[in-house]
Amino acid sequence: MSDLTKLTLSAARDGLHKGDFSAREITQAHLKAIDEAKILNSYIEVTSDQALEMADNADAMIKGNEAKPMTGIPIGIKDLYCTKGVHSQAASHILDGFKPEYESTVTSNLWNDGAVMLGKTNMDEFAMGSSNENSFYGPVKNPWRATNSDKDTVPGGSSGGSAAAVAADISIAATGTDTGGSIRQPASFCGLVGLKPTYGRCSRFGMIAFASSLDQAGPLTKTVRDAAIMLESMAGYDAKDSTSINIAVPNYEAALSGDVRGLKVGIPKEYRVDNMPPEIEKLWQQGIDWLKSAGAEIIDISLPHTKYALPTYYIVAPAECSSNLARYDGVKYGLRVAGDSLDNMYKNTRAQGFGDEVKRRILIGTYVLSAGYYDAYYLKAQRVRTLIAGDFKAAYEKCDVILTPTAPSAAFGLGEKVSDPLAMYLNDVFTVPASLSGLPGISVPAGLSSDGLPLGLQLIGQAFGEEQLLNAADVLETAAGFSDKPAKWWGA
Numbered sequence: 001m002s003d004l005t006k007l008t009l010s011a012a013r014d015g016l017h018k019g020d021f022s023a024r025e026i027t028q029a030h031l032k033a034i035d036e037a038k039i040l041n042s043y044i045e046v047t048s049d050q051a052l053e054m055a056d057n058a059d060a061m062i063k064g065n066e067a068k069p070m071t072g073i074p075i076g077i078k079d080l081y082c083t084k085g086v087h088s089q090a091a092s093h094i095l096d097g098f099k100p101e102y103e104s105t106v107t108s109n110l111w112n113d114g115a116v117m118l119g120k121t122n123m124d125e126f127a128m129g130s131s132n133e134n135s136f137y138g139p140v141k142n143p144w145r146a147t148n149s150d151k152d153t154v155p156g157g158s159s160g161g162s163a164a165a166v167a168a169d170i171s172i173a174a175t176g177t178d179t180g181g182s183i184r185q186p187a188s189f190c191g192l193v194g195l196k197p198t199y200g201r202c203s204r205f206g207m208i209a210f211a212s213s214l215d216q217a218g219p220l221t222k223t224v225r226d227a228a229i230m231l232e233s234m235a236g237y238d239a240k241d242s243t244s245i246n247i248a249v250p251n252y253e254a255a256l257s258g259d260v261r262g263l264k265v266g267i268p269k270e271y272r273v274d275n276m277p278p279e280i281e282k283l284w285q286q287g288i289d290w291l292k293s294a295g296a297e298i299i300d301i302s303l304p305h306t307k308y309a310l311p312t313y314y315i316v317a318p319a320e321c322s323s324n325l326a327r328y329d330g331v332k333y334g335l336r337v338a339g340d341s342l343d344n345m346y347k348n349t350r351a352q353g354f355g356d357e358v359k360r361r362i363l364i365g366t367y368v369l370s371a372g373y374y375d376a377y378y379l380k381a382q383r384v385r386t387l388i389a390g391d392f393k394a395a396y397e398k399c400d401v402i403l404t405p406t407a408p409s410a411a412f413g414l415g416e417k418v419s420d421p422l423a424m425y426l427n428d429v430f431t432v433p434a435s436l437s438g439l440p441g442i443s444v445p446a447g448l449s450s451d452g453l454p455l456g457l458q459l460i461g462q463a464f465g466e467e468q469l470l471n472a473a474d475v476l477e478t479a480a481g482f483s484d485k486p487a488k489w490w491g492a
Contacts, residue, residue, distance in 0.1 A: 004029040005169040009073055009226035010253075012172055016062060016072045023058035023072030026172075027051050027116050030074045033170045034118065040141045042155075042164040044079050045087040046119035054116040061114045069253075070233045071114030076121040076165045076174035080158075081107050081217075082206040083117065090208040091135040092125045094353025095334040104206025105238045106175065106217045113233045118171055122161030125355045126325065127179055127210040130427040132160025132186075133418050134357045142190060142411050143168040143486040147452035153411040156186030156427075162220045163190040167486060173221045173230050177207060179214045180313050181407075181431025184443040187220055188406035188456030191445045191484065193477070194220050195227045198464045199438035200245035202231075203238030211320035212243075214313075214435050224444065224474040228252035231466065247464065255467035256474045261295030263472060266399030270306035271430060273408065280405050280455065283447050287403055287457040290479035291472070299399045303391040308384050309433040314425060315368050315381035316436070321358075322365025328353065360421065389437040392460075401472050402460040404430050406443040410453035434460045442473045445482040454484070 004026045007015065015021055031048050051074065058072035082088045082100040089095035103111070111117075124134040131154035132140040142155040142164055155164040159176030163186035166174050176183040178196035187194025195218045202217035209215060219230035232253070237246040267288060272281070292298050330336035330349030337348035354362070368377035395402065408429055417423045434441040440463070443456040457476060461469030 005033045007172065008222045009173050009229055010223065012073055013069050013229070017067055023055040023062070023116060024052060026072065027055040027074045027118070030118055030170060030172070037168050037170050040143060040164050040168055041138055042122055042140050042161040042168065042170065043076065043119045044091065044122050044137050044161070047086060047117055050086070051116050051118050054111070058114040058116060068113040068233070069229045070110060072116060073172055074116040074118050075110070076118050076162050076171035077107060078159055078162050078175050078177060079120045079123050080127055080177050080208050081175060082208065083107055083120065087120050088208070090126045091123045091137055092353065092355070092358070093136045093335055094328045094349065098334050100206075102206060105203035105240065106234050107206070109236060110233055115233065121165055121174055124158035124160065125358050126208065126321070127158040127177055127182055127215070128321070128357050128361055129157040130181070130185060130424050131417065132157040133414065134355055136355060139414055140164050141414065144190060144411060144453055145487070149451070152414040153453065154189065154414055156189035156411065158182040159186045159220060163187060163192055163194070166190070166192055166220050166222060173219055173226055175234070176218055176220045178216050178218055178435065179210050179317060180435045181428045183218045183220060184431050184441055184456070184458060185407050185427055187443040188445070189411040189454065191454030191482065191486070192220055192222060193224050193227045193445070193473070194218070194443045195231060196435070196441045197231060197235065197466055198440045200243050201440070201464065201466070202235050203241040203244050205238055205240040209324040211317040212324065213320060214317060224442070224470060224477045225253060225256060227442070228256060228470050245464070250467050252467060252470055255471050257471055258475060258478070259295075260291065260472055260475045263291075263296040263401065264299050264399040265291050265296045265472070266299050266301035266395050266402040268301050268303045268306065268395070268402060268404065270303050271404045273429060277409060279449055280408060283455050283457065284403070284405050287446060287476060290476060291403065294475050294479065296472075301395045301399055301402070303395060303433065305384060305387045305391050306433055309388055309436055310425065310429055312381045312384045312388065313428065313432045313436060314364070315377050316385060318361040318365030319369050319378050320365070322362050322369060325358070325362055357421070385436050388433055392433075392437045392439060396462050400462070401469060404458045404460065406430060406456035406458040410449035410451065410455055430458060439463060440466050440469050442469055444473050444477050444480065446476070446480040447482065448484060
């Protein structure tokens, strides 16, 4: 039964539909594996009883010939998604005890298709971080370690718990959210596929907000095909989300033709940043060669405002987080720390409820929105954001997709950058531009670093061009042939 945890989503779907095993059996195998991998700290809460009940319901759907591609698939849910009656706290102390009376639209879609919830995965508090070290519940450990090293590495953030769970085979797939790279960067660090869809493709209803104009739901999976299957279940128009786009959801798996002949792949010169490690540059060139060999046409492009993307993001995102997190005051739900006045209750609750990184971003955001600084910072950042989006629009007149590295390095050690916020923020240098422009992006595992840690390549597509993006990613994945797995060191 333990071999069931090694399956890809597509293989598990096929096995379930053929009757090779039941949803209960594959769910039990994953619950056992979760228990054996507690040292990773990838789950905040494991919903064993609910998972088995959902598995039984899935088995009934399969027996009644009502199965869908996600039916019976055991998955982890990032703690940013509200799940009815289940712990939903964005890994923050300030939401202690919060169990919503409603379900997020994305998880509702998954449950309607028969997916099984194994539990809520750990994350950076309120999705603020690039290493999953900012959780109230402690850091997540990446199942990957450098060759001949006993040093723990980070899984990336903020969807680090979801990424670690899939990489460690304690979840077949998992939901993540991506604001500035929080699906793609963890995927790169953990040797997975991570897909951020176009902004508006998946509903944000029931997702605890960080930065509303940037947050987007997406899957973390073992393969590109798995990402295509899961995205189709997650996506769709939702009247409860004013930013949801009312267009049909394609059959993404059917788009995986394996043929990219004539596809025009843009290579932006601005992504060759200072001090880029030679192995990242080498992998990028290898990715170019792979796509060229598959029949794609390689085109040099320019995205001239790329150098402004990171500072723009770290003005816009904190400003929106400052506004969104103002609702956490100890009055309505979650943590309440008493004081001798209403103002002091607010102060005490927020002081104890928010972690250091969340406080830092709230302070930055409040500053850039304050009188006298709004025009100088926030308004200017929004204008630059428009220019960055314009760069992509111009580039797509020449090319179909864009190929870049996903992250400027492999996974780094736990505690290595936690005291240097600016060094931590630089992890988002390749992922932020697509986020600011609302474009879909996917990270595909493409090789190992000199230390034996995974490295990813990123493809960026046109708005609502996920079909073309996934097909290109599938070809890249096949060419890379990445099959390495982390050593199972936990629980030893």
